[in-house]
Amino acid sequence: MSLANTQTRYGTVAKSFHWLTVLLILTLWPLGWFANWWPYDTQAAFDTKWLLFSLHKTFGVILFAVAILRVIWALTQTHPRLLNGENRVESLAAEVVHWVLYGSIIALPVTGWIEHAASTGYAPILWPFGQGLPFIPKDVDLAVAFAHMHVALTWVILGAVGLHVAGALKHALIDRDGIMSRMWFTKKAPPTPPATKGHGPAPAVIATGALAIALAFPFIAGEEAAATTETSAEAAESAEAPAQTARTTEPTGEAPVWTVESGTIGLTIQQMGQAVSGTFPEFTAAISYNPEATGPTKGEASLEINIATLVLGSVAAQAQGPDYFDSAEHPTATYSGPIIAGEDGNLRLDGTLSIKGHSAEVPLPFTLTIDGNTATASGTTTVDRRTFHIGDSMTDEGSLAFPVEISIEITATR
Secondary structure (H helix, E strand, C coil): CCCCCCCCCCCHHHHHHHHHHHHHHHHHHHHHHHHHHCCCCCHHHHHHHHHHHHHHHHHHHHHHHHHHHHHHHHHCCCCCCCCCCCCHHHHHHHHHHHHHHHHHHHHHHHHHHHHHHHCCCCCCCCCCCCCCCCCCCCCHHHHHHHHHHHHHHHHHHHHHHHHHHHHHHHHHHHHCCCHHHHCCCCCCCCCCCCCCCCCCCHHHHHHHHHHHHHHHHHHHHHHHHHHHCCCCHHHHCCCCCCCECCCCCCCCCCCCEEEEEEEEEEEEEEECCEEEEEECCEEEEEEEECCCCCCCEEEEEEEEEEHHHCEECECHHHHCCCCCCCCCCCCEEEEEEEEEECCCCCEEEEEEEEECCEEEEEEEEEEEEEECCEEEEEEEEEEEHHHHCCCCCCCCCCCECCEEEEEEEEEEEC
């Protein structure tokens, strides 16, 4: 058998690329499906889900490499003439599907790879492939956009594969024209195709248009949904969204009341050895503070945090689940206590943090800068997630570390 293509059959190289692509697609789709739907309510389940995603991503990168080599080879080869070239509609459809498949096996892994590179808290691509891509920043919105495109292209390639298989079965069972011998490893002589005129660039143009529509569809549909439905989730989509202080309550005591103008409540977890940072874009605060007050207590502060607005990279949805923050049952967390000046003059909030019905004393050392009537405070502390029964099923620190860093930065006026 010839390595190169001829007018009547595909060569050994093209056949090898074809069947390797088939094998990869048949591996990737179930891996992706099971990875998405696999539970993560126990450590063992989480580890399995993580492995499934890692395998899916790794085989996806392999598919991309195979697809590039396959396309380069195809561009240097003769393409066997169509056996159904005299049927203009059927032959055009066959060529369009052919080009859609070529485009999909490149675009599908690319969108997945970009989603991965733009995400934090991900299941890694296995060695020897890297995790990042040049010019692709860590960006939640970018990751979400390419995730939508990846899903859309998944349905495109499944549809194209279905049409391709249906066409092959028609040739084999109805037409009985021996077309399968052109792509299978056999010495059987393939049928001689009729000398018919091709369709020129039309199939490639149609396929490109179809792929463009598929890539744009999630965003078109999303904009239409957003026009009719307003949700607070829009605020949580961007890690850069400013905090919204919906109200300022009057603290007890005689210290002056400070009104919060802006601020950020952040957290950083360690997942699979990688730092994943996020924010709670929505919270309310009540603060009183008098630096001239006698005694160590200079005021008090209380925060109420909207847990449902958490932005935490690609694991935000997981963090809202019952084993973690359980935002459906416990939509808010609170943190309140007196502001204390130590003997060294350093300030701290001796606060009680309540999450998911569990409370603990969590001191927060912070720095304070006052410029006229404007004050800026920032501080960082660390808690153990197990204290609040966050991720109880995750007993392996290698998967999800116990310490969680919490940072608060607030600008207020009086």
